[in-house]
Structures are given as structure tokens and as C-alpha cells.
Amino acid sequence: MKESGDNMGASSKPGSRLGLPWIISIILLILLVASWSYFLIYARQPQQQIQLATRPDTLVIAMDISDAVSMDPAVAYEFTSVMVVNQLYDKLVDFEPPDLTRVVPEVAESWSYSPDGTLWTFKIRQGIKFANGDPLTAKDVEYSLRRVLILSKTAAWLLQQFIAKPEDIVATDNYTLTIKLKEKVAPDLFLSVLAFTTSGIVNPREAEAHASGNDMGSGWLTDHSAGSGPYILEKWDRNSEIVLRANPNYWRGPPSIKTIIIKHVPEPATQMLLLQKGDVDIAFGLTIDQIQQLKNVKGIRILEYPVLQLAYIGMNVNNTYLSNEKVRTAIKYAIDYDGIIRDILKGGAMKVQTIIPYPLLGFNPATPYYRDVNKAKQLLAEAGYPNGFDIELAYPAGAHPQEEIAQKIQRDLAEVGIRVTLRPMAAAEMYQKYRQQSLQLVLAGWGSDYPDPDNNAKAFGDYRIKQLAWRNMWYDDKVADLVEKAYKELDRSTREALYKQITDYILEHGPYAVLYQVVQYVAMRTWVENFVPDPSFGTYLDLSKVYKEPVLKE
Amino acid sequence: MSLYSYILRRSLYMMIVVLGIATIVFFITRILPGDPVGAILGPQAPPDVVDKVRREYGFDKPIYVQYIDFIINLFKGELGKSVSTNRPVIEDIKERFPATFELATASLIVAIIIGIPMGIISALRKDGALDHLIRLISLFGVSMPVFWLGLILLLIFYFRLGILPGPGRLDPYIPSPPRITGLVTLDSLLTGNFDAFKNAIAHLILPATVLGYFSSAYIARVTRASVLEVLRQEHVKFARSKGLSSGAILTRHIIKPALIPIITVLGLVYGGLLEGAVLTETIFGWPGLGSYLTRAMIYMDYNAIVGGVVIIAIIYSVINLIVDILYSYIDPRIKYG
Numbered sequence: 001m002k003e004s005g006d007n008m009g010a011s012s013k014p015g016s017r018l019g020l021p022w023i024i025s026i027i028l029l030i031l032l033v034a035s036w037s038y039f040l041i042y043a044r045q046p047q048q049q050i051q052l053a054t055r056p057d058t059l060v061i062a063m064d065i066s067d068a069v070s071m072d073p074a075v076a077y078e079f080t081s082v083m084v085v086n087q088l089y090d091k092l093v094d095f096e097p098p099d100l101t102r103v104v105p106e107v108a109e110s111w112s113y114s115p116d117g118t119l120w121t122f123k124i125r126q127g128i129k130f131a132n133g134d135p136l137t138a139k140d141v142e143y144s145l146r147r148v149l150i151l152s153k154t155a156a157w158l159l160q161q162f163i164a165k166p167e168d169i170v171a172t173d174n175y176t177l178t179i180k181l182k183e184k185v186a187p188d189l190f191l192s193v194l195a196f197t198t199s200g201i202v203n204p205r206e207a208e209a210h211a212s213g214n215d216m217g218s219g220w221l222t223d224h225s226a227g228s229g230p231y232i233l234e235k236w237d238r239n240s241e242i243v244l245r246a247n248p249n250y251w252r253g254p255p256s257i258k259t260i261i262i263k264h265v266p267e268p269a270t271q272m273l274l275l276q277k278g279d280v281d282i283a284f285g286l287t288i289d290q291i292q293q294l295k296n297v298k299g300i301r302i303l304e305y306p307v308l309q310l311a312y313i314g315m316n317v318n319n320t321y322l323s324n325e326k327v328r329t330a331i332k333y334a335i336d337y338d339g340i341i342r343d344i345l346k347g348g349a350m351k352v353q354t355i356i357p358y359p360l361l362g363f364n365p366a367t368p369y370y371r372d373v374n375k376a377k378q379l380l381a382e383a384g385y386p387n388g389f390d391i392e393l394a395y396p397a398g399a400h401p402q403e404e405i406a407q408k409i410q411r412d413l414a415e416v417g418i419r420v421t422l423r424p425m426a427a428a429e430m431y432q433k434y435r436q437q438s439l440q441l442v443l444a445g446w447g448s449d450y451p452d453p454d455n456n457a458k459a460f461g462d463y464r465i466k467q468l469a470w471r472n473m474w475y476d477d478k479v480a481d482l483v484e485k486a487y488k489e490l491d492r493s494t495r496e497a498l499y500k501q502i503t504d505y506i507l508e509h510g511p512y513a514v515l516y517q518v519v520q521y522v523a524m525r526t527w528v529e530n531f532v533p534d535p536s537f538g539t540y541l542d543l544s545k546v547y548k549e550p551v552l553k554e
Numbered sequence: 555m556s557l558y559s560y561i562l563r564r565s566l567y568m569m570i571v572v573l574g575i576a577t578i579v580f581f582i583t584r585i586l587p588g589d590p591v592g593a594i595l596g597p598q599a600p601p602d603v604v605d606k607v608r609r610e611y612g613f614d615k616p617i618y619v620q621y622i623d624f625i626i627n628l629f630k631g632e633l634g635k636s637v638s639t640n641r642p643v644i645e646d647i648k649e650r651f652p653a654t655f656e657l658a659t660a661s662l663i664v665a666i667i668i669g670i671p672m673g674i675i676s677a678l679r680k681d682g683a684l685d686h687l688i689r690l691i692s693l694f695g696v697s698m699p700v701f702w703l704g705l706i707l708l709l710i711f712y713f714r715l716g717i718l719p720g721p722g723r724l725d726p727y728i729p730s731p732p733r734i735t736g737l738v739t740l741d742s743l744l745t746g747n748f749d750a751f752k753n754a755i756a757h758l759i760l761p762a763t764v765l766g767y768f769s770s771a772y773i774a775r776v777t778r779a780s781v782l783e784v785l786r787q788e789h790v791k792f793a794r795s796k797g798l799s800s801g802a803i804l805t806r807h808i809i810k811p812a813l814i815p816i817i818t819v820l821g822l823v824y825g826g827l828l829e830g831a832v833l834t835e836t837i838f839g840w841p842g843l844g845s846y847l848t849r850a851m852i853y854m855d856y857n858a859i860v861g862g863v864v865i866i867a868i869i870y871s872v873i874n875l876i877v878d879i880l881y882s883y884i885d886p887r888i889k890y891g
Contacts, residue, residue, distance in 0.1 A: 024671055060726055066849060069640045154595065157603050222641075237730070238639075238649055239841035240723065261726045265839045269705050270721050273713045279720055428588030428854040435592060435601065466601045 056548045057258040059528070062265040062274050063284035066239055072221035073200030074148045077155040080242075080262075082197050083538035087244055087260070089200030089227035092122055092141065092177075093191050097534040097541070098305070100451035101361045103191045107141065107201060107228075108177075111191075117184040117490050124175040130203040130228045131247040138171035143204040145169045145179070147216050155198045158450065162190055184488045186495055188361065192452040197539060202226055230255045230544030239264050244543075255544035275300065275523055281548070282524040282531065288348045291521045301526045305533045306350045308357045308448035309518040310456075313393075313409065315511040318473040319440050321389045325509060330379035332513045334416040335409060336371040341516055344404045349516035354503040355460040357517050359535065361492075362453035362499025366507060376416040388417025394433070395443040397424035405515070406443050434471050445518075451536050453499045457483045460512060461502055472511045479505050556889075557882075561875065568871040573628075575867045579860050580624060584617050588854040590637045611637060613856070624860070633861035638853045643861035646846060650830075651865070652736025653723065654842035657765065657834075658827035660758045664766025665773055665823060670816065672770065673777020674809070680782060688774065695771030704764045704837035711760060719757050721839035728753050761838040765831055769823045776819040780812040787811075813884050821877035825870045 068080040076085045092108040108122040128136040146166035148156050163169065168180040181190065193199070206226035207217030217226070225233035228251065231244035244260040263280065265271045271283040272290050276297070286294070294300050315322040315331065322328060341349045354364040380388060395406040403424070410420040420441070425433070433439050446468065448455045461483040463469040463476070479502060486498035506512065522533055527549045534541040591608045592599070608614050612623065627634060633643035669692075676688040711718040723738050724730055731741040731750050739758070742750035784790060785808065793807045830844025843862065850858035882888045 025675060028667065028671055058727075066845065069638070075640070152606075154599075154603065154607065157600055237841065238646075239845065240653075240839075241726070263722060263726060263839065264841065265721060266845070267721075267836045267839070270708065270837055270839060273708055274720055277713055277716075277720070279726075426588055426854070427852065428590060428593035431592045432587065432589040435589075435604075 057256070059257045059260045059282070059543065059546060059548070060280045061260065061262045061282045061284065062271045062280040063262060064266040065242060065262060065264045066266060068236075068238075068242075070218075070222040071225060071233055071236065072218050073144070073197050073202060073227075074151045074156070074216075075153045075218060075222070076197055077153075079537050083541055084233070084242055084244070084262070085197040085200055086229070086539060086541060087231040087543050088225040088229045088233055089197065089202065090128070090136075090229050091195055091197070091199045091201065093195045094542075095192075095195050095451060095534075095536070095540040097532050097536070098359065100308075100359055100535060100540070102188070103195050107136065113187060117187065117488075118181045120179045120181065120190070122177045122179070124177060125251075126175060128228055128251040129249040130206075130226065131232050131249055132203065132206060132226070133249055134203055134205060136201065136203075136228050137174045138177040139174065140204055141177050141201050142169050142171040143207075144202045145199060147202065147207070148198055151216060151218060153218075155196075158193045158196055158198050162193065184490070186452075186454065186487060186489050188492060188495070189452045189454045189487065192450045195540070196450050200227060200229075203228075230542075231260060250544070252544070256547035257543065260543060275525070278525060281528050282522060284522055286521060286523050288346045288521070291348075291523065292346070294523055299526050301524050301528070303522050303524070303531070303533050304519060305522075305535055306358050306517050307520045307535050307537055308360070308451060309445055309537075310352065310355065310357055310447075311349075311405070311443070311445050311515045311518065313513040313515065314434075314439070314442040314444055314468065314472045315513075316437065316440050316442075316472050317475075317511050318437065319391070321385065321391060322440065322511065324383045326379045326383035327385065328511055328513075330376040330383065330416060331413065331418070332369045333372045333376040333379065334413050334418065335369070335513055335515070336412050337367075337369065337515060339371070339412075340405055340408060344401050344408060345516070348519045348521070350519055352517040353514045354507050355510070355512065355514060356453045356456050356499060356503055357448060357535075360448070360451055360453050360456075362457075362496055362503065364500060364503035364507070366504070368507070369513070371412070373415055380417060385417075388419060390419045390421065391440050392421045392423045393441040393443060394423045394425055394430055394439045396427045396430055399427075402443055409443070437471055437473055439471075447537065450539075454483075454487050457486060457499060457502050460506055460510065468512075469510075474511045476509070479509075557879070561879075564875050564878075568868070568875070571871060572864055572867045573625075576624075576628065576860060576864050577621075579863045580621060580856075581617075583854065583856045583859050584620070586854070590854040590856055593853045594637050594855070607637075611635065611857075628864070633864065634857035636850070636855050636858040636861075638849060638855045638858065643857050646858065647843070647861060647865055649736070650841060650843045650846045653840060654828060654830045654844070656737045656739060657758065657761055657831075657840060657842060658824065660762035661765035661769060661827050662820070662824050664762050665769035666820070668767060669770035669773030670777050672774040673816075674781055674804075676774065676778045677781035677785065678804075689778075692771035692774045695767050698768075699833075700764055700768055700831070701833045701837060703767070704761070704834055707760050707764060708837070718760055719753065721837070723757055723840065724750060724753050725757075761834050761840060765827060765834055769827065772823060773816070773819055777812070777816050780815045781808060784808050784812045810884065814881060817877055817880050817884070821873045825866075825873045828869050828873075829866050 065080045067078040069078055070076055071081055071085055071088065073085050073089050076082050090107045092106060093103040094106040096104050107125055107128060109125045111120060111122045113120045124138045124141060130136055145159065146169050148159050149163065149166045162181050162185055163179065164182045170178050172178055203226040207221060210220035211217045212219050223236045230247055230250045232247050234245040235243040241264060242262040246254050246258045248254055265274060268285055268287050268290055271286055274280040275283040291302055295302055315328050317323050337351060341347065341351060350358065351367055352358065353367045353369055356362045356364060380386060393406055393409065395402045406422055410422055413420050434442055446456065446459060458465055459467040461469055462480040463474060464480055482498060482502050486495050486502065489495040489498060524531060529547050529549050530545050591604055591611065591613060595604055595607065612620060624634065635641065636643050636646055639646055672688045672692065676685045679685045712720045719725055728750050730738060731745045731747050734741045734744055738754040739751060742754055790803065790807055793803045830842045830847060832844040832848050834840065835842045835845045847862040850862060
């Protein structure tokens, strides 16, 4: 017994009898080994599932779905929800990416408008059924569009800007719908908004059957679907997964992929592992470094496409220095655009300097600005600031690549004598201050809400609608009038010419240095076929055309 | 009986504490610059839409009116509506909390299994090779980034060896059991779905190991210190001189008296785990409380932040209460009345 007592001592050697700590640790070791070997045997199972993941009728997508708020078309306005809603609901018209300049018929077979451009008539396609088998008629379209205006949620402004009241949308018979607009509007513009998911057609009988109070079924439709699109929303576990099931009654014929699983994988490194392993078919949201690593990996395909998002430096014209156009031009010549795209974005951007992104109608490929330190210095001297001045640049704190770009611009401007103080701000604070017109220089982005040049032209050109031009206090009536004229122009080519004028004018005089257009990447297994990425952030992504080529296991 | 009145009294204090914390956080969120509605609608929402949504959430009212509304709602068990999810905060938390609870509990079990034996062995072999090894292991545990460890484990056990599943709570092809408690493991057991149960356990292993290992380091250190403290006391020497077996000495005379600080640490560790772990949740695609609260803070989502803090305050208070009650069981000298 004595030795065992000694065992408790700090530095003595273990005695002949095993002490309790040893017994405990041996038991634990055995437990650990046992549990590990259990899972080693059980290991077969996940491996089988890898094969299952390549099932030809199921598509597994990894992306960050934490932004999703509601799958009700009248409410959805975030990237994930809009992308999902587009699989669940049909609209009168649609876009077929990559072409975003002209809509194609969907529920509406054909349409026409009165000579003054305010009264529209849509012929509804016959034979379309909702997922539950109900036939789709003009009455249902009337209900759905009116519903958007009545509920008046976040995205309702898209329709409200053209349509005054719900009663202006009328089904004149089962297959004819008329819409009266507030004023004359460019046809392409109005149609592009009708192609947005907000105008998705909801089955009124299902919506009303699940209505609570006067919400027109909106609560229920948050995580259920009642549409005629290729898929049905089967399940949405928030921050976990979204599961879509093929609609057996889909009027174009049931899609080849029967189940779509959108898994919430916020971490790019995890997405990459899943994709390489073959457990997911498509990964949205890999970093540019990962994309470069994957570029030559067998079995993986990378698609690269510009999206309707511009990055720009806004210059508040109310500022003493920035009020001088020569100073603004000097800044435009001080920035190293190519350096930003090459070194910071590693090529993941498109060089664009005008305010309408590619590939919209009115895209202007002019890129007159390049880094020219002498010219910028000369312009500053002409403006009366040969020794430069001090200014603040606001940007979203901790955001990439904004932080690196802000630092680069600080260095670029320092070389021409402009001393920039960086002001990183929480996004919530920055937008608030920007709205209150109280920033000097700001590094921000603008994504087009719908693929019509009007969206960007108004924001950047028309201060009266209180968006970017107003926030930078650029009260230029000449360009604002041009924007309004283009907004109402019925003729497409005249309109295109107007946008050429607008973009040229803003390029020269506007308080913006447009830095680049964002390029996105999607990585997928090569067995995924017919996946066409959508420059409009997935708003017009059509997953029903995707199919999988069965692959033999190597 | 006295224990019940003690619990009752503590619950009353708990309410006061929670109310105080809620009040402080409420005003801090309102005073900080930033506009939740503007942030969630994005930079391009038309001003009239921003105003309309702000009215919808009542953010246009004076702060004191908002505060009174908030307190009234709190007593009704409501935490307001989240701007970023457009749902009642309480619904969001109900949905997120089970995932966090499941992971936190699994992690605590891992932490206990690793931490306490390590601490005991380390103390008994003080300054020996084993002690140094264990201290090294636990130092490694505290200092290693959770983010990195999670990715490496995924890379080895999921990607290379393929013996453990990838991120998420279940494999994509395993239908999740009907929601009863929200705990996938328990729900699958309750519905007799053993495939889902096994899969859910397998999915728990990696994230629970990462979090548990991290916490075990802390537990091991406190256990070591606490056991060393007891080893120095007279009763241990007496027990030895009496000729008791080392096992009996360890269980009856060392571990039991050393338990009080260990239980305290376990309570703190568990509370910390139940707050949610953002990085681990991100790596393993775990739909927990941590990522919810982080998102709420990024968007200055007032109600979600205050609601989350209230829930965390309640969790800590309850755990503290449980720890205090456990004290009296371990050490009968501690009495509550």
C-alpha cells in the first residue's frame, strides 16, 4: 500500500500497481479508440453519399443564404430570395441571360401599348397551370400585381414608380390584362421591371387560403410557394438549407433536375472542400485566390461573368475643393485604375468608367481616364491648389476589397498632392451619412435593381430623385432633364442615343470616378451542363434548364 | 423548502439583472451612429421607402417611447421584430438556439472528457514529463485559432480520409426529422430515425471537437490548480497515512473537494459556448446563435441585438443558479436559505 501512496507524490515513479489516474486514462483511451474505430467502420456511409451527390436528378449548390428574408415575390428583395423566387414563380415576361437588353415572353404571349405609351395590353398564354394544378388566368395576374401594390413591401417601389393604384391593373377577360401607367414610360424600362421577381404570379386561391389578417398570405408564402414556375419550395431551414422540388405541372415540361438543394455554406474554404470532394455541384462565393487554384483542376469548371455592379468614388460637390470641376478631373486622372484591377482585384473586374454597366442597352465603353500624375498636378494648379489639400475618404470598414482600394487611392492621390484621411465606417453609419449628404469622398458601389439603363442613369444623373447625384450634391439640370427624356422615350434607338449623351456627359462632368465593373465567378463540377450565369445577380438565373451529365467514377 | 425559496429569490434577482442589461444595451444601440433600416435596404433604396420602413418598425418615435414599448413587450415575452429577417426576434432565436444548444452541449462533453482527466493527471504528475506534455497540449488548445483548426480537421477527416461528414447538421440526402425540440439528435431519436441520429452525431464530432478542445484547455488548467491545492491539504496526507488506496484517495478526498472551482469554470465555459461561436459556425455551416448575432450587429438590427443579449443574460443567470445549487450538493457546508 505504501507504493500506491507514493504514487500520489509529484515526482515519484509509478509503482507496481496501476493508480486510478492510469486506469481512467486507459479507459478514456479505449473509449476514444472505440469511438474512432466505430466511425472508421461507419466510414463507408459518407463515401456512398459522395456517389449519391452526383445523382443526375439532384443539384446541390453551396452558397451563403443568410441574406434571405422571404420567398414571397411581393417581399423578396435579397440576392438569395430573388434567385429562389425566380425558380418558383413565372412572370409576364422574362430575360434570358446573358442577353439583358430585350425581354422574352413568358406568361404573356404578346403585348402592345397605346400610341401615348400609357395603356398596355398583355395576352396571357393559355394552358399554364399552377403547381397545384389550378389553371393560370389573367385574373391571377391581376391579383398578383395588385397584391404587390397593396402589400407595399420593400420591393413594391419597382411597380409603384409606374402604376398609380391597384385598380389600374385590370383583367378584361380570362386571357387579357391591361395596365394603365401614370405617364409615358420607355417600353423596355417598364418590361424590365415586369421581368423582376416582384411581378411573379401567385395563385390567389392558395395565398388567400393561408391569409392571416390582411396579409394576403404573405406570412405563409415566406417559406411556402404557390406559383407556376419550374420548382416548388419544399423546405427552407433558415441558415441551413433551401430545398426545391420539381413542379410536375410545369407548362414547359418538368425540368431534368428533380431536386435542388441550396446548402448554407458561408465559408469559402469549406465551399471549396465540398466542391473538390464532389459533394456539391456548384459553389457561389469562392474567393479570387481559390478560383485561381481551381482553374486547372480536373473535373471543375469556372465561369466568369461581369455583374451589374459598379464601384465608384463619389465626390461631394458641396466641398470647397470638390466643387471645382478641375479638381474632380484631377482626381479622375490621379487614380491608377489598371493597378486596382490588376493588383488588388487580381483581374476580377472589368475596366468600365461610364455609369451604365455592360451588357445593358446604352453601355458606353469609353475609358478616357488613366493614371497621369503630371496632368493631375497641372489640373490642380489650374484650379488654384498647386500644393493640394486635405480631404476625407469614407468606405465600409473591414470590407474587402474596399479597404485595400481605399488605401491605394490614398497613395495615388498623395502623389498628386491630395492628402486623404481614411474614414472607415460601419455600413449602417456610412449609408446614413451618405444619405444626409455629409460625406466628402466616398468609396461605394451601385448595383442595378433591374437591367434597364434608366436605373443607373437616374441614380447617377437625376438629383431630383434623391439618390447618388443628390447625395453628392450635384444639382445639374441639364443631365437630369436628359435622364427624364430617356425615361419617356418610346423609340429604342433614340433612347440609346440619349444614353450615349448622358454617359458621355457624366463621364466628363459628373462627381464620380467609376473604378470598375465587378466580375463574379461561379465554380462547378464539369458534370453540370447548361448553367448560364446571370449578370443581374441571379435574378434571371434559370435552373430548370440545367442538367447533369452522368459521370463514371474514376 | 428553503432551496425553493432560494431559487425563487434568485429568479427575482435574475429578472432585475436582465432588465438592467436590456436597458443598457437598448440605449447603447440607439445612441451609436448608424441606421438599421438604411443598412438593410442598401445604399440604393429610395428615401421614401426608407422612411416608410422606419415608421413600420417604430424607429421614428422618440427614444423614450420606443423604450416604454420595448419594456411592455418584454413583459409580454416579445422582443420586437428583426429588421434583417423581417420576423419576430423570438422566432429567430427559437430557430437558432437549438442548434447552438446541441453544439454547445456536445462541446462541453468533449471539453470535460479531455479537460478534467488532463488536469488531474497533470496535477498528480506535477512537473513530470506528462505534466509538461499536457500543459503543452492545453497551451496549444488556447492559442490555436479555432478557424484554422476547424479547416484542418475538415481537410483531414472529411476531405482526405472521408471518414467524417462535411459541414452542416445532416447530409443533404438525409431527410431531417420533424421538428419537435429543434435538436436534430433528440428529434431523430424521438421519431426512431436512427440513420438521421447517427448522421447527426457524426456531423457534431468535428465542430464539437474544435470547440471542446479549445474549452478543455481552460478546464484542464483550473482542474490542475484546484487538485494541487487539495493535494497540499492535511486530510490527504492523513488519508495516505491511513493506508487508503490511491483510487479511494483520488475520488473521495481529492476530486470531490477540488470540484467547486471546476464546476464554476464549467458553468462559465458552458455559458460561453451557448452564446454561439461565430467562427466555428461559419466554418461548419452551423445555423447557430453566433452568426445571427454577428449579422444583427453588422446591420445595427436593434431588436435582434437587444433580444440576443437578453437571451444570453438569461442563460448566464440560469447557469449561475445551477452552479450555485450544485455547490450545496458537493459541499454540504454550503447552505442556502
